[in-house]
């Protein structure tokens with residue numbers, strides 16, 4: 001399996017944001033069952049807390065205290081006074097990835113990868129680009145393809161709703177074009193893509209419905225804002241027991257019909273492309289199980 005294929009199978013079902021200014025949240029995250037953490041310096045941190053939050057995020061990234069969880073730092077945007085200092089500090093801390101908000105062109109990605117090199121970020125530190133503006137939706141493919149260092153696209157659905165003058169509604173009809181454009185770009189370029197956050201931390205049914213929608217659309221996982229959302233996202237973005245059983249059945253039926261280009265399983269047509277999907281389901285299941 002190539003490095004790119006392995007990257008696509010790394011579980012990122014539950015990716016939890018937390019304000020880096022919140023010491024309690026940083027501590028609590030060490031015991032949460034999420035696949036990845038985004039230590040935020042941007043929206044969740046007040047201007048007068050930015051410097052302290054930066055220090056806390058970098059200390060956390062270098063602490064080795066977060067176990068298997070992928071650890072990332074979200075810096076402030078390129079158009080802010082904090083961006084350069086955030087990038088320099090994050091590069092020195094060397095998290096698994098640096099998350100950058102409001103990336104809207106290939107040129108922006110190039111400027112970021114140049115900055116990562118200039119600041120001596122270790123090779124293991126990749127770039128996660130947040131796509132959250134109309135311009136980013138229209139340029140999603142060139143953003144995703146701009147650098148091999150860019151491994152993940154992250155939907156910023158709050159900013160997208162704001163920029164579109166849209167509204168948050170069940171089913172997300174106003175966002176479907178943008179979500180689909182970003183998904184197409186991620187899949188066309190072999191990148192991972194994470195769905196946006198669900199703001200109402202008390203609305204479990206609404207949250208689970210949005211997880212299901214994201215999974216059905218093809219997202220690899222969901223960004224989260226509260227520990228109470230982790231278990232639901234893990235379940236929604238893991239292959240279910242039924243899907244795993246079905247995948248084994250597809251492979252068995254295919255092997256029994258060796259040589260013929262088409263067989264049936266449980267009354268369904270099975271061709272080579274279905275076998276590839278079944279293999280992916282099993283590989284994902286294995287990757288998720290290995291992390292437990």
Ligand SMILES: CC(C)(COP(=O)(O)OP(=O)(O)OC[C@H]1O[C@@H](n2cnc3c(N)ncnc32)[C@H](O)[C@@H]1OP(=O)(O)O)[C@@H](O)C(=O)NCCC(=O)NCCSC(=O)C[C@H](O)C(=O)O
Pocket residue numbers: 016017018019024025026028029040043044101132155156157158159160196197201225226227
């Ligand atoms: C949304 C919250 C402000 C809710 O906070 P609160 O009411 O205090 O939550 P609880 O009392 O239910 O908290 C229970 C315990 O869990 C800990 N906690 C809460 N949130 C987190 C978290 N995100 N990570 C880790 N731990 C967390 C509390 O400390 C409590 O612990 P304990 O004391 O032991 O009981 C709050 O959840 C929050 O701040 N969430 C994160 C907000 C955030 O990071 N926002 C920025 C990212 S979203 C975004 O910007 C997306 C994008 O850019 C876009 O455009 O869409």
Ligand SMILES: [Mg+2]
Pocket residue numbers: 043101132156157158159
């Ligand atoms: Mg945003």
